[in-house]
Amino acid sequence: QKEVEQDPGPLSVPEGAIVSLNCTYSNSAFQYFMWYRQYSRKGPELLMYTYSSGNKEDGRFTAQVDKSSKYISLFIRDSQPSDSATYLCALRGSGGSYIPTFGRGTSLIVHP
């Protein structure tokens, strides 16, 4: 079993939909949870990150962490065609396990 599991999709939704992207993980030492967005032919860029459990909101994006279930989510409200990209989760611990482990990425397509 991989440390981080992420459904590669593609996930296709109409404009304006609420999108839910998810990752599950097995390593309970993970403390930091990041979401990156990668447009076609570009490198990933950080969207947001959270520490430990709870929610974090940034505009139309909400990151949610449930450490008891080892499950993290990224919600996108009022999705736009410009949100079409691959979304990668990345998780890391602290101390000696500081290098992030990335999920495979989920391809999202928002059609007008």
Add this chain to the structure above:
Amino acid sequence: DVKVTQSSRYLVKRTGEKVFLECVQDMDHENMFWYRQDPGLGLRLIYFSYDVKMKEKGDIPEGYSVSREKKERFSLILESASTNQTSMYLCASTVAGAYNEQFFGPGTRLTVL
């Protein structure tokens, strides 16, 4: 505006050739990373460096080596390219101790024939 640049966007090489991929960052970052990205496998860490002349193996270092002679430059070397090294190669950098935000370059699509 922070920037990580990679020497080539597309590269085609033949089996057995020595290949150099160059990465330069202008942010004075201490840490630099090389990943490869393959469909279905995601991002996998090849090597990283936390200081000039320092390097650590990542998850898949076999067949690769790296060089960091200057702080801003991190090179990935394929000593004898093979077809299974056909991939997208991504370079990233971070400030020392700040691993949550990695700044990535645009990637080099390497094809080995």
